[in-house]
Amino acid sequence: MTIENLRLMRLDAEWASRALLLSDEAGWNQTQEDWEVFFRYGAVLGFAEGDRLVATAAALPYGESLGWVSMVLVTSAWRRRGLATELVRECTGLLRSAGRAALLDAAPAAAPIYAGLGYVALSTMERWEGSGSGESVPTSTVTYQLDGEAFGADRSFLLQNFLARAGSKGFSAPTGFTILRQGRKTAHIGPLVANADEAGSLLEQAVAAVAGRVVIDVLASGNFLLPGLRALGFQRARPFTRMAVGISQLPGNSTRLLAAAGPEFG
Numbered sequence: 001m002t003i004e005n006l007r008l009m010r011l012d013a014e015w016a017s018r019a020l021l022l023s024d025e026a027g028w029n030q031t032q033e034d035w036e037v038f039f040r041y042g043a044v045l046g047f048a049e050g051d052r053l054v055a056t057a058a059a060l061p062y063g064e065s066l067g068w069v070s071m072v073l074v075t076s077a078w079r080r081r082g083l084a085t086e087l088v089r090e091c092t093g094l095l096r097s098a099g100r101a102a103l104l105d106a107a108p109a110a111a112p113i114y115a116g117l118g119y120v121a122l123s124t125m126e127r128w129e130g131s132g133s134g135e136s137v138p139t140s141t142v143t144y145q146l147d148g149e150a151f152g153a154d155r156s157f158l159l160q161n162f163l164a165r166a167g168s169k170g171f172s173a174p175t176g177f178t179i180l181r182q183g184r185k186t187a188h189i190g191p192l193v194a195n196a197d198e199a200g201s202l203l204e205q206a207v208a209a210v211a212g213r214v215v216i217d218v219l220a221s222g223n224f225l226l227p228g229l230r231a232l233g234f235q236r237a238r239p240f241t242r243m244a245v246g247i248s249q250l251p252g253n254s255t256r257l258l259a260a261a262g263p264e265f266g
Contacts, residue, residue, distance in 0.1 A: 131213055
């Protein structure tokens with residue numbers, strides 16, 4: 001079948017299970033609950049071949065000033081035909097037409113493609129993977145305002161969603177916090193918002209609470225955490241580049257946003 005036979009659509013939540021099949025095919029860590037965030041709070045676009053979903057991308061607004069582009073997926077039989085590029089262009093347009101900057105976290109192979117759509121590199125991020133010990137660690141209340149100040153926009157709806165999930169845990173410090181939640185394949189730590197004095201303890205608490213494998217997406221501002229992660233047995237898995245259209249520097253107080261909520265959420 002040719003590209004002309006595909007339908008570009010704005011998808012509703014009835015497509016969520018088919019979207020999950022795409023992220024599973026790619027070996028990604030997103031759950032059904034992650035996909036539901038995009039359908040409820042953002043816009044999910046896709047190409048469909050009849051009733052079969054073959055490509056997706058999502059735009060997730062955070063307040064009035066910015067939004068995230070992510071979940072760029074194409075099933076193997078339809079790759080390298082420009083579907084992902086078209087979907088990113090459309091998602092970017094949705095955010096920009098509403099006056100929002102568009103941001104994303106790009107894998108190395110995709111960064112040149114996004115640059116061709118006007119995205120510029122603002123920072124870097126690295127995924128690190130390790131294991132926890134499954135200890136019973138006390139949890140505490142997360143202050144959403146701290147995230148908004150560090151990230152540069154209110155995404156309390158996202159953090160509330162994370163913490164409402166079965167098995168999720170929050171860890172807090174006087175001026176910081178982190179969240180541990182379960183992904184499709186591994187647990188995920190993030191976001192991590194803190195100053196240098198608090199960050200190490202928050203990270204250690206979260207890692208200790210994991211029973212099994214866990215990932216954390218460390219931003220450039222959190223590179224001082226890497227020796228501690230190595231000491232805990234973590235290894236570098238893959239790099240990303242944080243890119244944007246519509247702004248020339250990271251929003252918020254990036255020195256306090258040390259680890260991301262994930263490349264799909266920023």
